[in-house]
Structure formats: C-alpha cells, structure tokens
Amino acid sequence: MTVAYRDIVDAEIEAKLKSGIPTVLVLRAYLFEEGATNPLALTAKSCRVVFDPWDEVFRVQLTQPGGSSNVVSPNLEGVLRRCAEAQKLAVIDRSKLKLGGRYVLSGLVEVNPVSQEIIERIKKWVSRPTGATTIGAGDALFGSFVGLFAARIGAADRELKFKTQPLVVTPPPPPPT
Amino acid sequence: MLGKVSLTYLLERDEVRGNLLTRASVVKRYVPFHEGQVFDVDDPELELSRYRLLGTGFFQKVSYSLRRGSKRGAVVLVVDVRERNTIVINDVWLGLSATADRAGEPRPLSAYTGLDAAETNLAGTGVTLGGAFAVAEDQLALRVRTFDPSFRGSPWMTHGTLLYNLAREFYGTRDVRYDDPVGGASRVEDFAVVRYRRLGGSLGVGRDLSVSTQLFADYRLERVQAELPRAASHRRGARVEPLAYHLLPGVSLLSALHLDLTHDTRDVPVLPTRGWLVQSALDVAATPLGSSYAYQRVQVRASRWWQAKNGHVLRLEAYGGAIAGDAPVFERFYVADLSDLLPDRVLELNTDRRPAPNFFGTDVAEVRFGEYAARLQLEHRVPVYRGVRSVYGVDAFTAVGVYAVAARRDLDDPPAGYSGLARVPIDLTFNLGLRIDTKAGGFVFALANPLGFVPVLRGRRLAACASGPRPWPSSRRRSFRAPRAPTIRRSSRRRPPSSRGTRPSCA
Numbered sequence: 001m002t003v004a005y006r007d008i009v010d011a012e013i014e015a016k017l018k019s020g021i022p023t024v025l026v027l028r029a030y031l032f033e034e035g036a037t038n039p040l041a042l043t044a045k046s047c048r049v050v051f052d053p054w055d056e057v058f059r060v061q062l063t064q065p066g067g068s069s070n071v072v073s074p075n076l077e078g079v080l081r082r083c084a085e086a087q088k089l090a091v092i093d094r095s096k097l098k099l100g101g102r103y104v105l106s107g108l109v110e111v112n113p114v115s116q117e118i119i120e121r122i123k124k125w126v127s128r129p130t131g132a133t134t135i136g137a138g139d140a141l142f143g144s145f146v147g148l149f150a151a152r153i154g155a156a157d158r159e160l161k162f163k164t165q166p167l168v169v170t171p172p173p174p175p176p177t
Numbered sequence: 178m179l180g181k182v183s184l185t186y187l188l189e190r191d192e193v194r195g196n197l198l199t200r201a202s203v204v205k206r207y208v209p210f211h212e213g214q215v216f217d218v219d220d221p222e223l224e225l226s227r228y229r230l231l232g233t234g235f236f237q238k239v240s241y242s243l244r245r246g247s248k249r250g251a252v253v254l255v256v257d258v259r260e261r262n263t264i265v266i267n268d269v270w271l272g273l274s275a276t277a278d279r280a281g282e283p284r285p286l287s288a289y290t291g292l293d294a295a296e297t298n299l300a301g302t303g304v305t306l307g308g309a310f311a312v313a314e315d316q317l318a319l320r321v322r323t324f325d326p327s328f329r330g331s332p333w334m335t336h337g338t339l340l341y342n343l344a345r346e347f348y349g350t351r352d353v354r355y356d357d358p359v360g361g362a363s364r365v366e367d368f369a370v371v372r373y374r375r376l377g378g379s380l381g382v383g384r385d386l387s388v389s390t391q392l393f394a395d396y397r398l399e400r401v402q403a404e405l406p407r408a409a410s411h412r413r414g415a416r417v418e419p420l421a422y423h424l425l426p427g428v429s430l431l432s433a434l435h436l437d438l439t440h441d442t443r444d445v446p447v448l449p450t451r452g453w454l455v456q457s458a459l460d461v462a463a464t465p466l467g468s469s470y471a472y473q474r475v476q477v478r479a480s481r482w483w484q485a486k487n488g489h490v491l492r493l494e495a496y497g498g499a500i501a502g503d504a505p506v507f508e509r510f511y512v513a514d515l516s517d518l519l520p521d522r523v524l525e526l527n528t529d530r531r532p533a534p535n536f537f538g539t540d541v542a543e544v545r546f547g548e549y550a551a552r553l554q555l556e557h558r559v560p561v562y563r564g565v566r567s568v569y570g571v572d573a574f575t576a577v578g579v580y581a582v583a584a585r586r587d588l589d590d591p592p593a594g595y596s597g598l599a600r601v602p603i604d605l606t607f608n609l610g611l612r613i614d615t616k617a618g619g620f621v622f623a624l625a626n627p628l629g630f631v632p633v634l635r636g637r638r639l640a641a642c643a644s645g646p647r648p649w650p651s652s653r654r655r656s657f658r659a660p661r662a663p664t665i666r667r668s669s670r671r672r673p674p675s676s677r678g679t680r681p682s683c684a
Contacts, residue, residue, distance in 0.1 A: 020243030020252065022218055050184055050218055053245045053252060059184070114224070 001029060001043065001091050005109045006084040008160045013111050016157070017058070017079060022050045025083045026110045031091050034102040034166045041092035047083035065090050094172070102166040110156035188216040188254060189246035195258045198301040199235050206303070206327050207233065210254055218243070230258065233326070235298045237261040267307065268293035272626050274520045274529035276314040286630070289313035289520070289528040293320070303327065311524040315372075317343045318524035334383035334391075340399065342375040346506050347530040348420045349411030350543055355420070356407045368530050369411070371422055373403035375507070375525075377431070389442050395435040401469075401505065402428050413543050414592025423506040423546065429469035431505060433462035443482065447619035448558070448570050448612060449492075450484040460508070472502030490572070492556040500548040510550035512541070515580040517608035518629035533582075533604050534629065540587065540595040541602035547582035554578030558612065570614040577607045 008025065009017070016023045025047045030039035045064040052059055058073040060082055073079050097103065190212045193201040207229045209222050223241060230239045238259040243252045270291035276284055295307030305324040310317070322338040347368040355369045377399030385391055403424040410417050436459045443449035460474040476498035483491045498510055512533045513519035520529050535542040556576040563570050581603040591600040610623035 015242075016240070019241065020218065021223065021241050052184060053243050054249055 001089045001105065002085075002087050003027075003029075003089075003107065003162075004085040005107075005160055005162070006080050008109050008111060008158060009080060009084055010158070013158055014076065016111070017049055017076065018051050020051050020053050022048055024048045024112050026113055027086055027089075027107060028109075029086075029089070029091060029105055029107040032104045032106060034104055039106075040096070040103070043089055043091045045086050045089060047079075049079055049083060094169075097169045099169055099171060101169050103169065104166055105164040107162045109160040109162075111158040113156040183217065183219055185215055185217045186243070186252040187246070187250055188212060188214045189251040191254050191256060193256045193258065196260065196301070198260055199258070199298060199303070200301045202330065203235075203298075203301065203303040203327075204230065204256055204258060206330055208254070208256060216252065216254065230256075233298075233303070234265070235260060235263055235303070263298040264294065264296050266292065266294050268309070270311060270523045272520045272528070273630070274313070275531050275630070276529060284314065287314045289316075289523060289526075291318070291523050295322075299323075309524060311526050313523070313526050313528040316345055316526045316528070317341075318526045320524060328382075332384060334385075334393075335381070336383065336393075336395075337378060337380045339378040340375060342373075342507075342525060344373055344375065344507070344526050346371050346373070346422075346424075346527055348409070348422065348545065350413075350532045350545065352412035352417070353409065353420070354411075355409030369406060369409050369420060370530075371403065371405055371424065373401060373424055375431075376400045379435070381435070383437075390438070390440045393435075393437040393439075395437075397431070397433045397435060398467075399431040400428060401425070401431055414540065415594035416592070423504065423509060425469055429505075430467055431462060431470055432466040432468035433460050434466070435460050445614075447614040448490075448572055449482045450490050451482050454478075454480045462502075462504075470503055470505050470508075472500055472504035472508070474498065474500045474504060474508060488560050490558040490560075492554075492558070492576075494552070494554045494556070494578075496550070496552040496554075498550045504548070506546060509546040509548065510582050512545055512547075512582050515550060515552050515582055516604060516606045516629075517576070517623070517625035518606060520626055531629075536605040537599075537603060539599045539602055539604065540592045541582065541604045543592045544582050544584065544587055544602050547584050547587070547602075549585075549588075550580070550582045552578055552580035552606070554580075554606070561611070568613065568615050572612045573610075574612055575607070575609045577605070579603055580606055 005027065013023070027045045029043050031041040032039050043065060046062075048061040048063075050059045051057075056074075058076070058079045060071045060073055060079060062069050062071065062082055064086075071082065073082065091105065188210055191205055191208055191210065193204045196204060208226050210216055210220075210226075227239050227241060230236055236258045238257075240257045242255045242257065244255060246252050268291070270289065272289055273286055274289055276287045289312065291309065291311030293307065293309035295305050297305045299306045303326060305322075305326075307320075307322045307324070309320040309322075312318075319341040320338060322336065324334065324336040326334050328335045347370055349368050353369045377397065379395045379397035381393055381395030383391055383393035401424065403422070403426060405422050405424065405426045409420040411420050412418075438457045440453060440455040443452035443454055455478070457477045458475070460472075462468040462470050462472050464471050476496075478494065478496040480492055480494040485491070496515075500509060507522075507525050511522060511527065513527070513529055513531075514521050516533055518534050519531060522528070532543075532545060533541045554576055555578065556574055558572040558574045561571045561573050562568065581601070583602045587602055606625075608623050608625035610621060610625075613620040613622070
C-alpha cells in the first residue's frame with residue numbers, strides 16, 4: 001500500500017509538531033472482503049515526533065512492519081515525508097487473496113491517539129463530583145445539568161478516515177521470459 | 178528494538194498565555210511541573226494536567242509547548258489557554274403539583290419553578306459564586322453559595338451557603354381538623370398546612386481522597402421560625418390522633434455538623450454506561466452545639482451501571498436512610514422524594530400536598546414524613562441517538578422500583594385498621610422518559626410527574642374511616658393546645674356551615 005495523508009497535518013497539528021511536546025501519528029489500514037464486517041488483515045505505521053528546541057531538529061521514531069528506526073529531520077517537510085506518507089506498506093500476503101475476489105482497504109489516521117488507560121484516568125477526573133454535599137433519593141423532575149464541563153474526550157486530537165474502491169485480484173503477470 | 182526518543186530538560190519556569198480573566202496562579206495549580214525540576218517530555222502527567230485544566234470548565238482549549246530557556250538545556254513550559262464562558266446553569270426545575278392556595282384551600286394543579294446558576298470562575302480566581310431560587314404556591318427559596326476548589330492553592334476545597342426558605346408543609350392525609358382562630362371554628366381537610374421560615378447557612382471544607390473519592394465536612398446554622406396551629410388532629414388508620422409537626426413553635430435554632438463521602442467511578446456523568454456512584458452522608462445536630470433539635474441522620478445511596486452487548490444500559494440503585502432523635506420536618510425523609518409520581522422537594526420546598534400513591538394498599542398512605550427510608554430501583558436505558566455536535570446522546574429510559582418510608586411510630590404502633598403485609602409501608606414507583614446529553618449539560622424529561630395526576634394511578638386508602646371515631650374529639654382539644662401559637666389560617670374564607678365539624682367523607 002502506498003498512500004499519502006498529509007492533509008492530517010493542518011495548522012493546529014503543525015503547531016503541535018513544533019511544540020516540543022511529543023506528537024504521535026498513527027496509520028491503521030484494514031483489508032476487508034467487499035461486504036464483510038471482519039477485516040482480513042491489518043497493517044499499521046506509527047510515528048512519534050519530538051521537536052528539540054535547543055538543537056532545532058525533529059527527532060522521529062518510526063515503527064512499521066519490518067521494525068523501528070530513529071531518525072532526525074531538520075525540517076517539517078522531512079517529518080511529513082516520513083510520517084504522513086506510507087510507501088509500499090505490506091498489508092497481506094497476496095497468496096491469501098482469492099483470485100477474482102473483491103477487496104476494500106479502509107484506513108484510519110490519528111494524531112495523538114489516547115491510550116485506553118489514560119482515557120479512563122481522564123474521565124474519572126473530569127466526571128468527579130465538585131462540591132456535592134447533599135444526597136437524596138429522588139431525581140429532579142426535569143433533571144439537572146450534571147457535569148456541564150465534562151469535556152467530550154475523543155480518542156485522538158485529529159482523525160482522518162479513508163476507504164478505497166473495491167480492488168479486484170487478478171492473476172499475476174507471467175514472469176518475463 | 179530501538180528505545181524511545183526521550184528528551185529531558187531543566188524546567189526554568191511555567192508561563193501562562195491567553196488568560197484574559199483567569200489568574201495565572203489558578204492555571205498553575207493544575208500544572209504539576211515547577212521551576213528547577215527535571216522535565217521529561219514523556220511524563221504522562223503532562224497530558225493528564227491538560228485534561229484537568231479542561232475539566233475546570235474555565236477553558237475551551239489548553240495546549241502545552243516548550244521554548245528555549247536562558248541557558249542550554251533549560252526550557253520554559255508555555256501553557257496556552259483559550260477561555261470560555263463560565264456562567265453555568267446547574268439546575269432547572271419546572272413542574273406541576275397539587276397544592277393549596279394562601280387560604281389553605283386545596284388546588285388541583287399549580288406550577289412550581291426554579292433555577293440554579295453559577296459563575297464558576299469569579300473574577301478569574303477559580304472560585305464559584307452561585308445562586309438559586311425556587312417559587313411555588315405561597316413559597317419561596319433562595320440560595321447563595323461559594324465554592325473554592327483549591328483554597329489558597331492548597332488541596333483543600335472550601336464552600337459556603339446562605340439559605341432562606343419561606344416554606345409550607347402539609348400534614349396528615351385525611352380528616353385533618355385544626356383550629357382556625359380567625360374564624361373561630363375548626364376546619365376539616367385532607368391536610369393541614371404549616372408555614373415556617375428558615376434563615377441560615379453553612380460553611381465547609383472538602384478534600385479529594387483519591388481521583389474518584391471526595392470527603393466534605395460542613396457546619397450548618399439556621400434560625401427556624403414556625404407558626405403552628407393551636408391544635409390539630411388527623412385520622413391515622415381507623416383512629417383519630419394528634420398531628421406531630423416536627424417543628425418547634427416560634428423561633429428555634431438548628432445547629433448541625435454534616436459529613437459527606439462520595440465515590441464516583443462512572444465513565445461519564447450524564448449517560449454513564451458503567452461504574453459506581455456511592456454517596457454517604459451523616460448529619461449530627463446536638464444541644465451542646467446550640468441546636469434546638471437533637472438528631473442524627475445517616476443516608477447511603479449506591480448506584481451501579483452496566484452495559485449490555487446490544488448497547489442497552491442497566492442501572493441498579495439502592496438508597497437507605499435512618500434518623501435517630503427529633504429531626505425537624507425538612508430533614509425527615511419525605512414520601513415525594515422517594516416516589517417518582519410526586520414532585521421532589523425543590524430547594525427543600527415541599528410543593529405537593531398529595532400522599533403516596535399506594536399501589537399496594539399498605540399503610541404507606543398514612544405516612545408523609547419518616548425516620549426510616551429505603552428504595553431499590555432498576556433503570557433500563559436504550560440509546561436512541563448519538564451525535565457529536567450539540568446533542569451527544571439521547572436515551573429512552575424506564576425505571577421501576579419499590580420504596581418504604583416509615584416513622585418510628587409506624588413500626589412500633591402501626592395505624593389501626595391495617596393488618597398483615599398491609600402494615601409494611603411500601604409502595605411502587607416508576608418513571609419513563611428521556612435522558613439527554615448535550616453540549617449544555619444533561620437533561621431529563623420524565624413522564625412520572627404528570628402520570629401522577631392520572632386518577633387511575635392513585636392508589637387505595639383505608640376505607641374504615643366511616644366507622645371510626647369522629648375526628649378531633651373535644652376531650653382532646655385542650656391537650657393539643659400549644660402555649661403560644663398564632664395560627665397560620667389568615668383567610669376569612671369559610672367553608673359552608675354544613676361542612677364544619679361534620680364527619681368527613683372517606684372519598
């Protein structure tokens with residue numbers, strides 16, 4: 001799979017990348033047989049970027065099928081090239097696909113996906129009572145505006161989804177003679 | 178495998194930007210990184226503290242960044258905030274009740290309303306200043322309160338409340354007779370009305386014991402002024418008995434200590450799908466504290482939520498409470514707070530004169546206020562809508578439960594005329610409606626209150642009164658007389674002579 005998803009990086013995400021605080025971009029791509037709900041295969045690529053304000057470089061940790069690597073990029077363009085594009089990312093062994101079968105590739109790109117554990121801790125804190133000093137057995141008739149500021153905690157700072165047209169598996173071309 | 182790219186710096190200082198109203202010191206309370214510390218960009222506290230700042234409700238957006246400090250290896254942690262409106266509505270009350278007019282005549286339907294609003298970031302200090310009012314037929318309640326989530330930057334919370342209630346209580350369930358000095362004659366109703374005023378307040382401190390547990394302790398002082406009838410009786414079961422007001426005539430003081438422990442592990446506050454909410458409270462009022470009322474009250478409420486695979490949510494809630502001593506009427510367990518078919522008290526105003534619906538035909542029909550209360554309720558929620566903009570979710574809910582409320586006397590000396598299981602004062606309660614989670618907060622639209630006015634849903638009462646003794650026997654009248662008690666009956670309106678002093682109907 002080769003895909004570019006640079007539009008995930010808008011002005012806000014660009015500011016995050018330059019903030020000095022780690023920013024994580026994650027691509028997940030699922031392969032489905034057309035009409036099926038369970039994926040046949042999953043591939044992923046993760047990129048963790050930290051800007052070093054003293055050396056003025058981006059330190060990038062790249063994780064994808066085949067292993068991890070640490071690289072240094074002197075500018076944002078280098079970060080985008082490594083982290084907002086996927087070049088020949090392996091999805092599934094071709095031999096596992098049915099000849100003539102129709103398949104769909106569905107992708108999700110997230111910036112700073114929050115781990116489930118962190119989400120739990122955040123939600124507990126955000127939804128905690130503040131100054132509750134009375135209890136009663138009944139609810140008010142028209143209820144109460146409970147937790148007005150319970151922030152809607154999303155799974156990521158930004159998300160991008162894409163889906164391909166159905167792909168038909170054709171016989172591989174004969175080897176050159 | 179390669180290690181994580183990790184960067185650590187010496188933190189030179191914190192800097193807050195974008196705070197037009199909120200003091201920087203208020204923001205820094207929630208940032209656990211201080212000057213001179215080693216700052217690891219991977220510290221999970223960084224993200225958690227960002228959400229804590231969002232959770233204050235003061236900010237629409239919070240972001241962190243680093244910039245170079247004055248020497249190599251040092252950084253400044255910059256906290257950028259975008260403030261938001263901090264005036265919030267905490268509660269709205271709007272409902273219908275069956276009450277009585279100023280003259281004490283029954284009214285089949287009247288409206289009550291109320292609002293609780295607050296500025297949660299007063300002058301950028303992080304302190305909440307709130308107020309509330311409730312208006313019902315001939316009743317008024319006012320509240321002013323403050324809440325400081327971090328007193329002088331400490332982990333202690335402080336709060337205070339001022340209270341004023343011009344309130345009425347309804348006593349008795351039928352054949353109530355009480356004197357009416359204005360007209361010089363007794364009257365017969367299904368209830369007696371007593372007016373009283375409360376003026377006072379409370380001060381308290383609180384602390385987070387953990388991320389999900391809070392403890393509060395308050396001291397409360399109130400002046401209570403009650404105008405009691407000179408004498409009153411009602412029919413309790415098949416017998417005529419004097420009414421107990423649970424208020425002292427004239428001026429009295431309520432001086433009490435209050436402890437409140439809350440444990441909250443719900444995933445979200447408005448439409449929770451799992452977790453616990455456990456609240457327990459203890460009130461102690463004693464004569465050495467200067468209180469005219471000496472009592473202890475314990476309450477525990479525990480709710481648990483589960484989500485089924487189909488997305489439906491179940492909630493099981495258990496509530497129980499007990500009072501020892503002589504608690505004033507507004508501190509007692511009230512039947513309408515337990516039954517969804519009657520309006521709850523609003524800011525401690527009792528808006529409805531009706532007794533319990535009594536579906537099971539028990540002696541709960543004879544009870545308005547109790548010293549013991551319990552309720553078990555099961556709620557089933559079905560997701561109807563999920564959104565991401567203004568309305569985040571709508572769930573239809575149905576709830577059903579049983580409750581019991583009893584005074585000590587109802588257990589020691591149950592009302593005459595009831596036998597067997599009918600002497601257990603329990604009743605059915607149910608509710609249905611919508612719970613809505615919106616950007617502005619959570620709403621509940623419930624149908625139980627209007628359903629409570631449907632006559633077929635009103636339960637049974639003891640039909641023995643026609644053969645019972647006449648209410649308010651003249652031989653008892655003198656013994657009921659209070660030493661000084663101006664009457665609350667101020668109206669010159671009179672019932673037709675034929676209805677005065679006659680045996681009332683059981684209808």
